[in-house]
Amino acid sequence: MRRRSRHRSVRPTLSRDELGVLLERVYVDCHRRELIDPDPVLVVLRYGSVADREMAGLFCASLALGRARSIADACTRALLPFGENLSAAVRALGSTGTRGTLGLDRYRFFSGTDMASLLSGIGMIQERCGSLEAAFLATGGSHPGDCYPGGSHPGGTYSGAGPSASLLGHAEAFVRVLLAACREAAAALGSKVPLAANLISSPRDGSACKRLMLFFRWMVRCDEIDMGCWPGVYPSELVMPLDTHVHRIALELGLTRRPVADLQAALEVTEALRYFDPADPVRFDFSLARLGIRSDYSLNTYIAP
Structure with missing residues (x-):
């Protein structure tokens, strides 16, 4: 029997405006210094x-x-x-x-x-x-x-x-x-x-050079x-540091369709996020990553039933 994923896909149910609202909610909740650890x-x-x-x-x-x-x-x-x-x-x-x-x-x-x-x-x-x-x-x-x-x-x-x-x-x-x-x-x-x-x-x-792009994010933003x-260096030039957590979430949100977390996928995610913040598309990285790293935060929390 096929094992069901515990993460539901939200791509068919979110409009671009709804996706923007979701990203901002996650950012406000998770882009906080007390969540660094x-x-x-x-x-x-x-x-x-x-x-x-x-x-x-x-x-x-x-x-x-x-x-x-x-x-x-x-x-x-x-x-x-x-x-x-x-x-x-x-x-x-x-x-x-x-x-x-x-x-x-x-x-x-x-x-x-x-x-x-x-x-x-x-x-x-x-x-x-x-x-x-x-x-x-x-x-x-x-x-x-x-x-x-x-x-x-x-x-x-x-x-x-x-x-x-x-x-x-x-x-x-x-x-x-x-x-x-x-x-x-x-x-x-x-x-x-x-x-x-x-x-x-x-x-x-x-x-995707996730580690190098992560360093650039730390230094530039x-x-x-x-x-x-x-x-x-301008924040608008940064590329999303695409690790397995963020790639999985990006797939669920429809930010990329590429199944492999390579450079092309990182660029697709970056360009998708650029629509919501052209000057600083990578500002969503830390908050989205919390949804994969921390057990007390989950993407499902932000998806309307």
Whole structure:
């Protein structure tokens, strides 16, 4: 006998106006600081400076695989020994010192060398470019990758992605820059083992790059949850960080029909949400994700019987 889903499809019963009302109700109820726990952004918010939030943000987002509580706990353990001034500590310690200080030997697919190389690589880019934002924006300037080699912008590859095309082009080049720095850090550790293949995903591969897009959301949007550390990027350019929870909910709401949570699905969801908020379509991400992460919230609550 076929097992019935506990989540009813609402696509046939919601008009666009009704969907807009539902999204706003979920946003008002769930986009609140007291509902952050156990989201890993809680770890990032413990830091005060832009440099520390960039480093902690990219590190925590990169480890965002599995249950939210496990991710947050792993990130806390890994970063706690570096103290309050994370970026300065990592840069002062160098690759070897960072590996020795790291408070975690492994998380899922990632070894201690992977994690230390990521932290050190981020520190190298901050040292050379001034910030991760500067490195990201440099990939589209008149002299691509000035502050770090290998960062040329891939041009019109994402021309069909609407307002998000520029961000995706920058993201592809930014990932190349970041991986180059991480490999440099790994080499300084004497590691002959390649970095984990999925440490950082690139949109070039057609992946939704949920973890990278989550980092961008944290850095670009500015409210009680997202930190607004990158004023040089517009919220309208962001792409929905599409994980399994949000993808399932998006399917039920008719925001996408694509059965696989890939880049195309993420863009479809983003464009659907752009109708309701052209300037900030990704503002619905945190609230929709609560419906999948927290047991005390459910999409069914917002569906009229």
